[in-house]
Amino acid sequence: MIPDLAALLARRAHLPGQGTTFYRGVHTTESGGQFALDLAGDAGVLSLYTDLTVQDEVALAAACGTAAGLAAVYLKRRPPEARHAANVAREWLSPPEPVWGEARGEITALESAVPFLIRPGADLSIGLFADARPARGWVRAHAPARVLNTFAYSCGFGLSAALGGADTVKNVDLSRKVLAWGQENYALSGLDAPDADFLYGDVFGWLRRLHRRGDVFDLVILDPPSFARSKAGVWRAEHDYARLAALAAEVTAPGGTLLTLLNHAGVSPTTFDRMVEAGLAEAGRRGRAARRLGVGEDYPGAAHLKVVAWELSG
Template sequence: MPLSLPDLPALLARRAHLPGEGTTVFRAAHTTETGGVFALDMAGDAGVLSLYADLTAQEEVRLAAACGALPGVAGVYLKRRPVEARHAANVAREWLAPPEPVWGEARPEVVALENGVPFLLRPGADLSIGLFTDARPLRAWVREQVPVGGRVLNTFAYTCGFGLNAALGGAGAVKNVDLSRKVLAWGQENYALSGLPAPDTDFLYGDVFEWLRRLAKRGDAFDLVILDPPSFARGKSGVWRAEQDYGRLAALAANVTAPGGRLLAMTNHAGLTGAAFERMTTAGLGEAGRRGRPGARLGAGEDYPGAAHLKAQVWTLD
């Protein structure tokens, strides 16, 4: 069946208010609006086109050109996202995420805004460009709700968007943990864009599970713990699957959450229902001997209409 293009200008127009509100990195067209074939993100004036269906070379070119014809788009980068790519790290990486634009001008680095906060984005660097736009409401919640002067632990930090928002919200101390030195250094660059100090001691390199055990052993406690794990990963601790292992992660996080502190638990696993996610988290807290009072439920932003993959729950621990 030939590729049928939706009305991309009309979809982009639905998000026209976002730049005026200080957000220039957002989803311009979600898969629910394109028949599941593709998604388009805007990162400043760079378009990032993600394909979820096999298209011919001619169809890819046609689609990229249609995205490039949108107002304000200088270049278009392509990300091919077949299902198997989600579990095949470093396989055919340049085919999955070509480093050069497939249409228009190159934008190796772009500084774009989210709710007025600048982020350094790299549209051609990899499948992930530096910020997951679906979690914008969650980062806003952190900035608004973080206890002033409190201690925050941001796990699976990636480029430290949650940690940065916690610091901007008035946290007294923020620790960002990730298994990649590269993304932690990227996070330090994001801190610098907002004029915030970024000492190496606040960017903890290593396996999150090991760090949670280490922090608990030395008696560290945090007023807010942020859990943003991938759905699937391989690491020193073995294979991680959110649908099987989230309770174990919640238990470790509970061990470093101060009494009265809050846990922001989230998952982007589309196959994990909200009810199952809540049961797993509750069980994990119980395993750690803690009781949690569920609070706000959060999800993806308005630029993800009909999306149900991202689920987040705030817990206050006794």
Template sequence: MLIPEVPDLVSLLGHRAHLSAQGTTIYRGVHTTETGGAFALDIAGDAGVLSLYQDLSAQEETELATRCAEAAGLAGVYLKRRPVEARHTANVAREWLSPPNPVWGESRSEVTALESGVPFLIRPGGDLSTGLFTDARPAREYVRASAPARVLNTFAYTCGFGLSAALGGAETVKNVDLSRRVLSWGQDNYDLSGLSAPDTDFLYGDVFEWLARLQRRGDRFDLVVLDPPSFARGKTGIWRAEKDYGRLVALAAAVVAPGGRVLALLNHGGVGTEAFGRMIQTGLGQAGRSGRVTSRLTAGEDYPGARHLKIQAWTLD
């Protein structure tokens, strides 16, 4: 194989065995820090998602998938090819990057997996993103444990943060995303937990436009969750988190009630924790607000040595 050494997968997976006993059946089974950056394996019930960060032949891909399946006891393994330029080619080479059928074993078009006892609908072959970003599990647990009355979940994707807030007792939760498809997926996740999911709680459209609209309406929230992509192309141009995060924070701060919080996430290996904090501070200043860090979180224990994800909760004056 082109991968010089495949680590002891059974041993690595064994380090995560306690997660299932604790009600989590979707997690990172093997992280890139444990494979020299060559690949990662995610587990969702009895389905595996194998992410490749280097080129392999079809035979090598199948061989690696087989080893992962046997080590983890999986029914099927799906493949995600993740070259450096994947974020730019996803729309033109989607089926090559994320084949809809498993590279090994049985098909699982949908899997209902648990995170801390909460069910989520996962689609292993649907896209590069399968329905839940498992590295943000500590942040969702934070939201569920400390959910205030009014929560705004921006860049909601399949609404994991919104669902966590609702399960934590929030009275009002609004989820905003530019994709109707993922908002509908989020409503399915609400349904799995037996929660009401009216269309009025799922706001379709550009997050920046919605933040401005909510400000004009006078809507205020006790917690605003910011979980933007690190890079995106939109009708207003290119979004780069390392340059534009402060502007996002400024817009979000305008709809945070006094004493409310901003939970800011950044998935960007090139921005350090302190630099991220300065970006947030700058955004607050632009909005004429002040605040302080009250919690710092990182990726979950199944991401050993990971430094890509920064999570900071700020309480605003």
């Protein structure tokens, strides 16, 4: 059963007036866990968490598009095994053409008046994660002089730090493609984006390299995927986050902040804290959870994303 889409969308109608045209229009808690609808300008991204017939997919997309006054709706199929299948069934999971309406290609959408390039047909990830909007806002408001943004993706956190006045921002990611995407986002805000600030390669390797060089940062941002495969092996956040936190702590300056994020509904906030604390202990560092950040108002009842800012002393 399709919920009252118009009523749900009306709850977010004030966001564009506040400079945000990229947000979640319908969250899974409002659709009985069946789907979510993200809005990026005049395009919608419909994420399905249940199996539907092709006809029902199109009907739902049309209902969403009509209710939101959109030009196009793109489909993302997200079965439980999607994170494992993404590399082998990419086009089925994320069709490049809209399931309803006319293709929009690349869209410039706003988050708190900051422009970002959104590519709704590109992949399961379209350029930004709307649930981390409060965390990006916090980074922009509290940006120190030296910032390291790991698992940078399209560099939303790095851009936020640069706009917040950071003198040095380094973005690290294993994909040259998404780092170039990040440089395009910088350009939209009129910021220089020298290649030297966009570090291509494995985050673990870069953290070790930076530590050997004696580089330290006042803010280190950890926003890894919950699961990933690479040449270095398989990453599972529930098993490997402590090791990541230890390496990050080694390049965090005394008195600096380690901003830890985890998008994993199966890991409780208490368990997440323990993983980070174990990593700090491994690195011989002490820290306290100074700030906890939630998701935006457009994610009612959500508990999947944990965001904690740790202040590190010795």
